[in-house]
Amino acid sequence: MFAVLKTGGKQYKVQSGDTLRVEKLAADAGEKIQFNDVLMLGGDAPVVGAPFVAGAAVQAEVIDQIKGEKVINFVRRRRKHSSKRTKGHRQKLTLVRITDILASGADASGVKAATGTGAVSATPVAAAEPAAKAPKAKAAPKKAAGADDLSTISGIGPVIVKKLHAEGVTTFAQIAAWTDADVEAIEAKLSFKGRVGREDWIAQAKELIKG
Numbered sequence: 001m002f003a004v005l006k007t008g009g010k011q012y013k014v015q016s017g018d019t020l021r022v023e024k025l026a027a028d029a030g031e032k033i034q035f036n037d038v039l040m041l042g043g044d045a046p047v048v049g050a051p052f053v054a055g056a057a058v059q060a061e062v063i064d065q066i067k068g069e070k071v072i073n074f075v076r077r078r079r080k081h082s083s084k085r086t087k088g089h090r091q092k093l094t095l096v097r098i099t100d101i102l103a104s105g106a107d108a109s110g111v112k113a114a115t116g117t118g119a120v121s122a123t124p125v126a127a128a129e130p131a132a133k134a135p136k137a138k139a140a141p142k143k144a145a146g147a148d149d150l151s152t153i154s155g156i157g158p159v160i161v162k163k164l165h166a167e168g169v170t171t172f173a174q175i176a177a178w179t180d181a182d183v184e185a186i187e188a189k190l191s192f193k194g195r196v197g198r199e200d201w202i203a204q205a206k207e208l209i210k211g
Contacts, residue, residue, distance in 0.1 A: 003101045004040040005058045007114060011039060014058060014098045024092040026116035027062045033096070034059045034111040041103055057106030060096040060114075068093050148172045152208060155199035163190050175205035 002015040008023025027033050038056040041047040049056070068091040076084040094116075102109065147170035150161045167186065169175065178186070183196045196202070 001041070001043040001101055001103075003038050003042065003056070003058050005035045006037040006039055006052075007035055014101075016098055016101060018098045019063070020060070020096050020098060021066070021068070021093045022096060023094070024065065024116055025062070025094040025096075025114050027094065027112070027114070029062055029064050031062045032059065032099070032111055033062060033114040034106065034109060035114050036106055041101070047103070053103075055102075055104040055106050057102045057109065057111075058098060059100040059102065059109070059111055060098050063095040063097055066093050066095050067091065148208070150175075153199075153201055153204045155195060155201065160190075160192075172205040172208045175201055176209055178202055 002013055004011055004013050006012075007025075010023070012020055012022070014020060025033065035058040036052075038053045038058060039049050039051060041053055041056055047053050047056070071089045071091075073087045073089070074084070075086075076082065147165075150156050150164055150170070150172075151158060153172075153175070156164070164170070167190070169186075178196075183202075186192065187194065187196055
């Protein structure tokens, strides 16, 4: 009987007694592990998974943690100021011996599942990110007792209302009574740049007083 298992993004055809080098697993030498991602079981009655065979597993004993052959990477760039670089790499591997192939009952075997750098396991559920706090709406300026809603006048928003309140202007009547000198003074102080006359606040205030 043989099995085709998947680990470390690779597939291996194995049978009992085979020695196998796989991508590094989180296990110590002498420890027994179990590969649960079995793609196929071969024998008198072959079984093909979709993608994995339910209940099937391949058990193995860890022989040692080893490194693969050294791979040399040499890069040379042909330019006016040429450069070259040499890098070496040895892949970390785990040497295992296949001990048993289970056609069923993998969940009840009690053997530690193969996990680690090279193991393919169930995708962990990502921790839910805290929901981004919605920006707090700016509080509308508090209306003083007896004050009018100056934002009713076209061209006066919450920021301007705050500025006017700071100057003691809180009613339509005050704006309606402004003289040219008053307008010039308030525009210079609050940097309105001709807005009072351009948007005709005085006329709007008079209309609002009439109701």
